[in-house]
Amino acid sequence: MQIAILVFDGLTALDAVGPSEVLCRLPGAELRYTGKERGPVQTETGPLRMFADHTLDEVTEPDILLVPGGMGSRPLLRDEEVLEWVRSVHERTRWTTSVCTGSLILAAAGLLDGVRATGHWLQMERLGSLGAVPTGERVVREGKIITAAGVSSGIDMALALVALEAGDAVAQAIQLSIEYDPQPPFDAGSPEKAPDQIVELVRERAAAREPAS
Amino acid sequence: MQIAILVFDGLTALDAVGPSEVLCRLPGAELRYTGKERGPVQTETGPLRMFADHTLDEVTEPDILLVPGGMGSRPLLRDEEVLEWVRSVHERTRWTTSVCTGSLILAAAGLLDGVRATGHWLQMERLGSLGAVPTGERVVREGKIITAAGVSSGIDMALALVALEAGDAVAQAIQLSIEYDPQPPFDAGSPEKAPDQIVELVRERAAAREPAS
Numbered sequence: 001m002q003i004a005i006l007v008f009d010g011l012t013a014l015d016a017v018g019p020s021e022v023l024c025r026l027p028g029a030e031l032r033y034t035g036k037e038r039g040p041v042q043t044e045t046g047p048l049r050m051f052a053d054h055t056l057d058e059v060t061e062p063d064i065l066l067v068p069g070g071m072g073s074r075p076l077l078r079d080e081e082v083l084e085w086v087r088s089v090h091e092r093t094r095w096t097t098s099v100c101t102g103s104l105i106l107a108a109a110g111l112l113d114g115v116r117a118t119g120h121w122l123q124m125e126r127l128g129s130l131g132a133v134p135t136g137e138r139v140v141r142e143g144k145i146i147t148a149a150g151v152s153s154g155i156d157m158a159l160a161l162v163a164l165e166a167g168d169a170v171a172q173a174i175q176l177s178i179e180y181d182p183q184p185p186f187d188a189g190s191p192e193k194a195p196d197q198i199v200e201l202v203r204e205r206a207a208a209r210e211p212a213s
Numbered sequence: 214m215q216i217a218i219l220v221f222d223g224l225t226a227l228d229a230v231g232p233s234e235v236l237c238r239l240p241g242a243e244l245r246y247t248g249k250e251r252g253p254v255q256t257e258t259g260p261l262r263m264f265a266d267h268t269l270d271e272v273t274e275p276d277i278l279l280v281p282g283g284m285g286s287r288p289l290l291r292d293e294e295v296l297e298w299v300r301s302v303h304e305r306t307r308w309t310t311s312v313c314t315g316s317l318i319l320a321a322a323g324l325l326d327g328v329r330a331t332g333h334w335l336q337m338e339r340l341g342s343l344g345a346v347p348t349g350e351r352v353v354r355e356g357k358i359i360t361a362a363g364v365s366s367g368i369d370m371a372l373a374l375v376a377l378e379a380g381d382a383v384a385q386a387i388q389l390s391i392e393y394d395p396q397p398p399f400d401a402g403s404p405e406k407a408p409d410q411i412v413e414l415v416r417e418r419a420a421a422r423e424p425a426s
Contacts, residue, residue, distance in 0.1 A: 012234070013230045013233065013234060014230055014231060014233075014234040014391065017226045017227055017230040017231075017258065017261070018227060018230075018231075020226065020227075020258050020259055020261055021225070021226060021227040021258055021364065021365075023259075024258050024259035024261075029259070030259075031259035031260055031261070032260075033260065033261065040264065045230065045233050045234055045237050046233055046236075046237035046242070046243075046244035047244055047245075047246065047266060048230070048233055048237075048244070048246065048263065048264075049263070049264045049266075050261065050262070050263065051253065051261075051262045053260060053262075100392075120392060121392060138394065138396045139396070149392050149394075150390075150391060150392025151234065151390075151391035151392055151393070152234075152368065152391050152392055152393040152394075152395065153392055153394075153396075155365065155395070155397075156395065156396050156397055156398065159397060159398050159399065160398045163398060163399075168399065169410075169411060169414075171398065171399060172399050172401035172407055172408065172411045173401075173411050173414055173415050175397060175399055175401045175402050175407070176401050176402060176403070176404065176407045176411055176412065176415050177363075177364075177415050177419075178227065178363060178364035178365050179313075179333060179334060179362050179363025179364055179365055179366055179402055179403065180364070180365040180395075180397055180402040181351065181362075181365075181366075181402030181403040181406065182365065182368070182369065182393075182395035182397065182402070183351045183352070183366075183369050184368075184369055184372060184388060184393055184395065185369065185372050185373045185376060185384065186372065186376075186381065186384060186385050186388055188385035188386075188388045188389050189388050189389060189391075189392055189393040189394030189395070190389070190392060190394040191389065193394065194385055194386075194388070194389045195385065197382075198382060198385045198386050198389055199389065201382075201386055202386050202389050202390050206390075
């Protein structure tokens with residue numbers, strides 16, 4: 001079971017590492033961190049770097065594709081090399097998945113035209129403008145495409161994916177192995193639950209960071 | 214606010230990346246991935262590699278120390294260079310923290326003698342044998358030492374830490390930014406909640422992976 005994880009400068013590390021921590025425990029899984037070039041990529045998560053161990057042309061038939069997000073997803077929306085790779089591998093995947101603004105990349109590749117999908121709550125409008133039918137759900141499965149909401153949601157998505165591939169018991173064993181019994185100190189993890197002024201604060205700061213185009 | 218994250222071969226990536234995703238958003242935070250040697254480290258998370266950008270002798274007065282776990286923590290329990298560094302930086306930290314079996318390293322360094330602490334549920338007995346007073350709580354704060362349970366708990370711990378350092382609103386804004394509104398598909402994230410046969414399965418597999426000594 002080959003799992004390709006697209007990595008690029010400016011990805012949000014947890015988008016990739018949350019699902020990785022789950023999927024690396026799937027029996028028979030072979031994770032491939034795949035980028036335009038082999039070598040280190042600079043994540044958006046502080047100074048944290050990750051590695052692309054494989055180039056796009058080396059990973060042509062993954063069983064699962066995982067596309068993370070982050071500010072670095074924005075240039076990829078116009079990167080035909082990456083979009084063509086996404087389209088191409090999607091033809092033969094068992095599952096094509098995204099976390100956070102990774103769904104923008106799937107949409108830009110044309111995979112989400114008229115398809116219900118999710119992504120980071122701040123980017124739902126853009127997701128719709130790229131042809132998808134945005135929904136605020138945390139994990140959305142439409143056929144073999146599974147999209148997840150912002151950043152941390154990739155853990156939930158990956159557990160659901162493991163259950164689909166290997167059954168509930170395997171997913172539960174992995175959940176227990178990573179002791180995923182979340183107890184956030186606040187209930188502010190979605191725009192519906194966070195105080196209004198917090199939502200506005202995060203919205204304003206995010207808008208200031210978006211590229212002009 | 215300098216935050217030192219100890220990285221080493223065999224660390225569990227999510228132990229470090231979960232808190233990193235939270236702490237990199239703390240205003241004024243400067244994350245320093247610190248290892249015995251500068252360069253790539255091989256995590257326990259599939260083929261995923263991370264980087265040590267700093268060596269131990271370059272990071273002598275971090276405000277926050279974060280020690281992740283993973284099978285790679287075991288050799289460090291007898292690594293006097295690392296243990297002495299942990300003891301030394303702990304003298305001046307504002308917060309000394311661990312995720313998962315990172316608490317074994319804190320204990321081996323002598324920081325947890327008689328101190329209530331937590332860690333991965335499979336390693337509570339060993340945590341006790343190293344002098345700590347193990348508790349099954351997800352996040353345990355004793356003075357300036359904060360220990361967290363297995364792997365995914367570092368996200369909860371880091372949000373609690375941000376609240377202590379910068380207030381509830383900042384922590385809530387970060388929680389919303391990473392859309393941490395967990396919705397695991399199962400309720401199997403702790404040994405109390407998972408089905409008995411799943412607990413036994415995970416226990417047996419983990420025992421088979423432990424080094425003999």
